[in-house]
Amino acid sequence: MSNGQELLELSPVVPVVVVDDAADAAPVARALLAGGIRVIELTLRTPAALEAIEQVASAVPGIVIGAGTVTTPEQAKQATDAGAKFLVTPGCTDRLLEAVSGTGLPFLPGAGTVSEAMRLAEQGLTAMKFFPAEPSGGVAFLKAIAGPLPRLRFCPTGGITVGSAPSYLALPTVGCVGGSWLTPKDALAAKDFDRITALAKEAAALG
Template sequence: MRTPRDVLALSPVLPVVVLDRAEDAVPAAEALLAGGIRAIEVTLRTPTALDAIGRIAERVPDIVVGAGTITRPEHARQAAQAGAAFLVTPGVTDAVLDAASATGLPLLPGAATVSEAMRLAERGLDTLKFFPAEASGGAAALAAIGGPLPDLLFCPTGGITAENAPRYLALPNVGCVGGTWLTPRDTLAARDYARIEALAKEASALER
């Protein structure tokens, strides 16, 4: 991946995946790929996340694996060392931005307001994560942000579902949406990879 926009162009939905067991990483990624999804964000919310990223990067090379929930500078470095191809933050600090930029990986920094988006644009970042999307006003808010900031492209995440995803994808300033609904935690716990593949097929068919 050369740029964040390359990541957003891969699929209409970027699965946000929380893995409690590293051994679920490869079969879950394979199921998503079989369903037409070409990128995955593994969140650094569990102790197994970095191991999971490494397994996917090594054994499922046809899906682009990124690391999410980058909230500390060391997260960026650890994710890059594990094999992540891109980084995603829920919000930003100067220290996190500097560390993420130092990795050379495409970055989707989180913003929830016009001011936050403008500050990121000042630093040359024009592809952002809108988070938490639904709690921050939803598709209507993101459409309004597009008025004064038409050059920015977003991946809204947070409260996105199969039902409301089309409202976001219809916006000109949305490249893709991020969501957890493709890999529900109970489905992962049950190792029901067939369901994950089915959900991925539905998601990859969404229009944008």
């Protein structure tokens, strides 16, 4: 992958995964892969996240492993060193943009307003994360900005469900959606990986 646009084509749904135990990461990745999802975004929200990325990168080569919730330059480097193949940020400051760009990895910078999206476009970026999608206006917002900003494409994330995902995916400016519903907390706690595979199959069919 050479740019963020290619990230939008990997899967109709990008699982946004939070793990508290790094030992769960590889089984979760295998469960998603078995369901037809070949990408996973492990968020840097827990102390186990970097080790979890390492586990998936080494043990599940069939899935494209990325790091989400990258909020600092230090995290961008740490995630890259851990084996992440792409980076996702919830928003984007000048310093963070320089850092993620400097890793050489494809990335999706976060934007939640028209001005933020335009500012990223000025830097030559046309693929972005729209976050938080539902609180920021959802499908109606993306429809509204498609007129003035037709070249931009998005991965909306935040509050999206299996029920609302199709309305996002129907938009020409949406390449994929990010969703946490594929790996529910109770399924992870119970190590119910069969349930995760079933949810992955349902999500893969949305494409």
